[in-house]
Amino acid sequence: MQLEIRNYYEVLLMEMLSDEGLLDELPQAYLADLCCLTLNQLPVRYIRHLVDTYFFEEEGELDKMRQRIQAALEKSHQFLRTNPST
Template identity: 35%
Template sequence: MSLRDAIDNFYERLVQDAIDATREDTDTTDYLTDVMCVALNRLPSRYYRHSIDMMFYLADEELKGMKEKSLAAVKAARDFVKEHRRE
């Protein structure tokens, strides 16, 4: 097993949740993948090894703020990807 396989970025989960919450019928997998990449590039990394550690040590207000930042990043990424579509 690679060391990379032992860690995750908590924002990946939050961005995926924000994408799911804002999903539209016309969204394609390619479009949403681009949105996820752009959104994640606009957020800080928050790596963890065990998800239970993040949930246990993360204060409710901090988690709420991270969710809000993720949703804002996804909304901005949607606009960016739409404006820079490859035809």
């Protein structure tokens, strides 16, 4: 049996990377490392459907999640810049 679940932080991260044009700009290997490093710094929030998030989000929670992602993304970029062979 295969369940259709995903981590909402992953969805938001991919949206942010797309909005910033980084999905097309960065090499795939770098992008994969960047995503893994970023997501490993964040909690998980599993969802079945994006509409599920509208019922459970408190006021401002989405903004807080995006801020956490942005901070983790910047930290991951910095790590990869200082450790290019990783």
